[in-house]
Amino acid sequence: MFRELSISEIKEKFQNKELNPIDIAKECISRYEKLDPTYKSWVCFDKDVLLTEAKNSNKKIVDGKPLRSLEGIPIGVKDIFNTADYPTQMGSPLWKGFTPGNDARVVYNLKNAGGVIAGKTVTAEFAVHALNETQNPHDCALTPGTSSSGSAVAVSLGMVPVSIGTQTAGSIVRPASFCGVYGCKPSFGLIPRTASLKTTDSLDTIGFFTAHSEDLKTVFDVCRVHGPNFPISYQALKDMDRQVKPNARPWKVAFVKTHTWEQAPEYAKQALNDFVNRASNFSNIEIFDVELPSDMERCHAVHETIYSKSLSYYFSDEYKKNELVSPVMNHLIEAGLDIAVQDYHDALTNQNKLINIMDQFLQEYDIMISLSTLGEAPLREKEELPDPALMWTLTHLPVVSAPVFTSPDNKPFGLQISARKYNDILLFRFIDYLRSVNLIPQGCHPKPEL
Numbered sequence: 266m267f268r269e270l271s272i273s274e275i276k277e278k279f280q281n282k283e284l285n286p287i288d289i290a291k292e293c294i295s296r297y298e299k300l301d302p303t304y305k306s307w308v309c310f311d312k313d314v315l316l317t318e319a320k321n322s323n324k325k326i327v328d329g330k331p332l333r334s335l336e337g338i339p340i341g342v343k344d345i346f347n348t349a350d351y352p353t354q355m356g357s358p359l360w361k362g363f364t365p366g367n368d369a370r371v372v373y374n375l376k377n378a379g380g381v382i383a384g385k386t387v388t389a390e391f392a393v394h395a396l397n398e399t400q401n402p403h404d405c406a407l408t409p410g411t412s413s414s415g416s417a418v419a420v421s422l423g424m425v426p427v428s429i430g431t432q433t434a435g436s437i438v439r440p441a442s443f444c445g446v447y448g449c450k451p452s453f454g455l456i457p458r459t460a461s462l463k464t465t466d467s468l469d470t471i472g473f474f475t476a477h478s479e480d481l482k483t484v485f486d487v488c489r490v491h492g493p494n495f496p497i498s499y500q501a502l503k504d505m506d507r508q509v510k511p512n513a514r515p516w517k518v519a520f521v522k523t524h525t526w527e528q529a530p531e532y533a534k535q536a537l538n539d540f541v542n543r544a545s546n547f548s549n550i551e552i553f554d555v556e557l558p559s560d561m562e563r564c565h566a567v568h569e570t571i572y573s574k575s576l577s578y579y580f581s582d583e584y585k586k587n588e589l590v591s592p593v594m595n596h597l598i599e600a601g602l603d604i605a606v607q608d609y610h611d612a613l614t615n616q617n618k619l620i621n622i623m624d625q626f627l628q629e630y631d632i633m634i635s636l637s638t639l640g641e642a643p644l645r646e647k648e649e650l651p652d653p654a655l656m657w658t659l660t661h662l663p664v665v666s667a668p669v670f671t672s673p674d675n676k677p678f679g680l681q682i683s684a685r686k687y688n689d690i691l692l693f694r695f696i697d698y699l700r701s702v703n704l705i706p707q708g709c710h711p712k713p714e715l
């Protein structure tokens with residue numbers, strides 16, 4: 266039912282009495298009961314909580330109260346955010362059954378906007394790399410992406426129109442690419458991290474998945490910080506010289522291959538080149554095939570140092586019970602313990618240099634495009650190769666992975682669209698333009714009949 270509808274279309278049907286939040290909740294429950302035994306995207310799902318909150322939302326509509334931004338919309342929450350109605354277990358047996366008793370700030374914002382929390386989606390252990398039970402909806406032999414995979418799969422299968430996740434390397438972009446949905450990682454710091462799992466101070470970023478491109482800005486505006494108490498982002502987001510392209514000129518788009526390009530399969534390279542050629546036919550788009558500053562080739566090494574050292578610090582207590590920690594996580598913690606504190610500080614200094622390099626680079630362009638991942642999802646047992654997603658996390662850029670491409674085996678992979686730090690609204694405006702000229706789809710990659 267709601268799989269084909271954007272949030273604005275659902276709300277319009279609420280107003281016209283063609284649908285109500287209880288209908289949407291029942292559809293969510295039906296798809297959960299039908300599909301989750303196979304695809305395992307939820308770790309907690311309580312239909313009674315969902316129906317109760319949907320009835321409360323419906324009463325507001327019946328009473329004639331104004332519709333809030335996410336009125337009656339079911340939402341999945343990655344199981345690393347505190348939730349008052351559900352446990353928060355972080356994909357680890359060490360935290361099984363933990364009930365925090367409060368909502369993370371972003372969950373509060375979603376509920377305050379009328380969103381209905383359907384449950385907690387599966388996360389990789391501590392939002393790191395160890396693949397959990399969630400299955401890729403396009404092929405169970407392939408990885409769904411790690412960390413935020415449960416959130417991506419729940420949206421891909423039409424169980425919820427929106428879910429939230431996190432990205433410290435590529436944990437929103439990769440699942441979005443592999444599962445064929447829209448994934449957004451906003452500029453670093455724009456969505457508050459209060460009462461969510463911390464892994465890495467300078468990298469952890471909260472984002473979200475949607476079934477429809479036009480819902481991206483709606484969810485962003487609900488989740489993000491607002492007002493002059495956040496002076497840097499406040500000034501940037503209300504600066505129309507940054508957030509609006511002048512009508513007198515076309516969109517200036519930087520096409521970057523990055524140092525990961527040579528590892529991409531030919532079909533992925535061809536897909537992105539074909540997209541560039543199609544986009545170049547539009548008079549309102551000017552594409553520049555450009556090289557990134559050479560310092561950007563250090564991104565993966567800098568990220569690895571910061572990431573591993575931070576994990577060894579924040580999970581030192583869990584490491585004392587390492588028999589209950591996955592081999593992947595134990596390896597990362599051990600690698601971090603071997604990193605000298607000075608090397609960690611040097612990596613943070615290098616990260617700040619790279620942030621400044623990309624900020625200067627993107628002052629010449631409105632938008633930057635690259636591959637989201639190096640093609641379709643790999644087999645579950647294969648390690649994912651380095652891709653551009655991590656680079657834009659390290660440099661704090663806002664990105665959207667759009668379900669644009671299809672492999673020769675008809676599996677999805679994404680186009681990654683990014684902009685200068687804090688130019689998130691400009692990014693959404695460009696996506697709206699791409700949708701208006703049919704260069705990106707309105708909704709998810711078509712799924713097999715389920």
